[in-house]
Amino acid sequence: MHLLIVSCTPRAVAASNTDKILTAFCEGFEAQGNTTERYYLARRDTWPQIRDAFAQNDDVLFALPLFVECVPGMMLEFLETLTPKAGKTKISFLLQGGFVEGCQLRCCEAYLETLPAYLGCIYNGTLLKGGMFGVSFVPDQQREKVLAPFVQAGTQFAQDGCFDKQKANEFAQPEYLSKGKALVLRLSKPVQKMVFRKIAKEKMHSTEPLDAKPFLQVVK
Template identity: 30%
Template sequence: MKLTVINGSPKGKRSNTKLLTDAFLNGYHKTFGNQSKEYFLSDKKLDAELQRDFIHAESLLIAFPLYTDSMPGMVKEYFESLENYKSSNPGIKIGFLVQSGFPESYHSFFVARYLKKFATLFDSDYLGTIIKGGVEGIQMKPAWMRRKTLKRFEKLGFMFGKYGRFDQSIIKKLSTPVKLGRFALGFFKFAKIIKLGNFYWDYQLKSNNAYEKRFDKHSI
């Protein structure tokens, strides 16, 4: 079965999303040759091509980062652009990947409900939603720290190529932890007390020359 991957990260080819879909595709290509296409919503001039692809696609993996407990605007725009294509490809297999910065997969459960509904509205064969938390900074981590996650994505892609379904046991492992346990929560509380809680965010703000503007508000 041919697979189309839609990457909905504004960071496009530099995104964490791509790191995960690359691993998925590595596994998929082992069972299904090179039968995949990849689109980046950050590549602005895609509208017509994406709609055409949607009509003819056999299976679709729509992957994006969680943004403010939902999705990047360009993903919403893509969904809305398909409004007139609702019954144009019944039975198309649609699956999603939502990856987030915070470690708890629970944050993504609510957008996953929307995604399931979206897939149903399009008369598709809904494959499920892969949820992975704790992806913030993954590209800065040494290879050994991300190996387990990438191997799981690779296996998921392999199984998808072989059986045309998402393996639920791998999805379950990827979505752990759903919520942080008492020990981890205690650690974060302690980090906040010793003012370590904002270290990473401050570093990001400083490296983007935005630290001084961190309390700015948009005035109406």
């Protein structure tokens, strides 16, 4: 199978969690002789080429981060420029988000289930996974561990030719936080704040308080 992959994150490729996930996914998918071509919506000057590739390919994967409970505005902007097709193109989705629980991604998944029909295409399943916020920040060894399941998911997709709903649901676990996990997260708030401040300082070179309120005076 040849798969057209469009990375729909607006973030620059070097800092993109979605792209790192895609690289792992492709490792599994291509291991069995499959091929891919990958494009990036963040590179707006390539949109004409992406439109051409969409017109020419019948197996398409859109990979995206969750933005305010649905697809990023930039992705919608691109999709609105596509010419609907004749009905045999299959579109699959790879959706990732920062919060750990799978349930946080279900609202967007529900939209993705309807989207291919608007483009004259066939829905071919969604692989979704939360807890991906730190993929770009963690050390290489830890990143490999986080991304390893996506290598397997790529292999599975090559075998199935789609994202099987039941397997995708298992992949998305945990669907909800267990009471124990929620308690641990509550108790670890001071540690969590320390980690975020460390990321801000080391990766963003910022020492501003992360809960700064620069516009407090205008709030009514």
